[in-house]
Amino acid sequence: MKFLCAGAELAEAGSRGFDIEGKRLFAVRRSGRAYVYLNRCPHRGVGLEWHPDRFLDPSNSLIQCATHGALFLIEDGECVSGPCAGQALTAIPCREDAQGLWVDL
Template sequence: MHFLCASNDLAEGHSRAFSVAGIALFGVRRQGTVHLYRNRCPHRGIPLNWAADSFLDDSASLIQCAHHGAQFLIESGECITGPCAGEWLEALDCREDSQGIWLTD
């Protein structure tokens, strides 16, 4: 397991970038649950964000690729609009405990 951050460092309705063993990932907290994905758009294989920790659309209800506007469901990573519609972000297993948020192997 790899420690990512303390629980209060990923607030409800926000996203945050992480790097573990050279792999870029990001987490989003929605309705108290943390969803963790590899930071790689299925359209071009590039990072989703331009600005640090900025992975959500203006309403904070969808993950959005800053490069081509693809939008993904937070809970599943499914692309619902944009050039990669029907494709999925790579979900990663995580858990949260009293120490914080962890990437599980």
């Protein structure tokens, strides 16, 4: 497991991007739980963020791709709207403890 960040560095209803071991990842926190995905849209293989650490739609309830506006569920990465509907983001196994957030690459 690789250390990603301290728990306090990922705010509730917030998102954050990371580069770790040559992989671009992002994390989102919802209802106190962290979710980590590969920062790659299944439609065109591009990064998802609008600006650094901005991966969510204006309501902070869905992950949104900046390129074509595809929308993904935070809990499982499924695309629910846009050109890659039915596909999903690549989830990265993670766990959180007192030290922070860890990912299994």
